[in-house]
Amino acid sequence: MAELSGKVAIVTGSGQGVGRGIALALARAGAAVAIVGRRVENTSAVAKEIEALGVRSAAFQCDVKDAASIQSLVASVSRQLGGIDILVNNAQQVPLGPLLSIEDEAFQAGFASGPLATLRLMKACHPFLKRSGEGVIVNLATSAAVRWDMSGYGAYGAVKEATRILTRAAAAEWGPDGIRVLTIAPHADSPALKGWVESRPEEAAAFFETIPLRRIGRCEEDIGAAVAALCGPAFSYFTGATVPLDGGQANFD
Template sequence: MNRLAGKTALVTGGGQGVGQGIAYALAAEGARVAVAGRTLESLEHTCAEIRRRGGEAQAVGCDVTRPEHIERCVAQVLEGFGGLDILVNNAHIVPLGRLLEVSEDAFQQGWDSGPLATLRLMRACHPHLKGGGVVVNLASSTAVRWDASGYGAYAATKEAIRSLSRAAACEWGPDGIRVNVIAPHALSPGLAGWMQANPEEARAFVQGIPLRRVGDCENDIGRAVAWLASDEAGYLTGATLPLDGGQAYWG
């Protein structure tokens, strides 16, 4: 424990689900955590739980599709905690649907909230991450599904994030910044709702996971991110870490 003591982390989309689980896990390792998102009430709930456990947290209202919000968000974190060591780009509006059905507006939202927001946040945080900072971005195993029907637009935005991450790892390694990607399956509120509404499909989904369960947002996903952000992963950069119980075959 306390592998991240003295560090400050910024987690986007930290009000629920995977982002919340990551925020909890980073705080459990001693990091001060700023959680950013559009719904301040849910962010405050995350912060309250972190404080209840003895950690430090800050809620920052931020729509990652708006560049002025990103600049303001980073400035607030620096003002509140005095520095920034870890960036987790989790927030993303998901554009699902078959290619003849998904709207251009939905795809544009997926692009703006995904790869474009990721790039903007990495650029805004870069000066403050020099000398030992860490970036963790989120991808998706939808990009390597055997049947990609209905997932093409979403997978395209997530693969763009992987490409940007790999480039950042190569370009910013000399600055002492590590950049990695995770591809998680986790029991977020959205997935939990889908599983309850579609029990037969959900059973088949879980049967397709070698470990026969969906990951826990904090214990399975968050703790892995905390490890990636720690010195124990100090020689790992430019990699994609599947956190899906072995379901996808990345090759």
């Protein structure tokens, strides 16, 4: 519990799935966690889970595609929880499908909820992360961007690769401010992935065979625990990198 004790974390899209897993893992490491999402019932439920662990938490409603909503979120979190030391940009609308079927609106929503929201949140949190002296930002990418077959993943990969570039730039520019910036690319048993497995069992089975560890990561125990470790003092010299949390499948070289 001591590693992140006294830290305050924001995790967007943390009402379920990967975001919830990361939030719970950060809380188990001692951090107070702001649970952020569009559905109040989901964020409130996760905040109560964390409070049951004896750790401070609060639920916040935010549309990450809206600049004013982001500014309001950051101000509210810093006021209620006493600062910001960790930012996890997890929320994302995903534009999937063949390029000929991707509508402009879906592609724009992917960028608005992904790299644009990530940039806005990083900039809004920067003063607090700098003041912390040990600020950490974790952005989410995807190994779909480096698939051997990009069919159906072009728009999604483009959105997430833009986020990876922002991570590298922020790590370079904000390192002197004591802020570390990392990207993770997880495979996790989120509700969306479980739905895909149920709807396409044969495709899913073939996909699992391409993962050296032959399984999908658990949201809290695998993905969340890794994020909590990356935010801790043991990784204080680690920044600017993409960390594949995918059982060894992706090759980001």
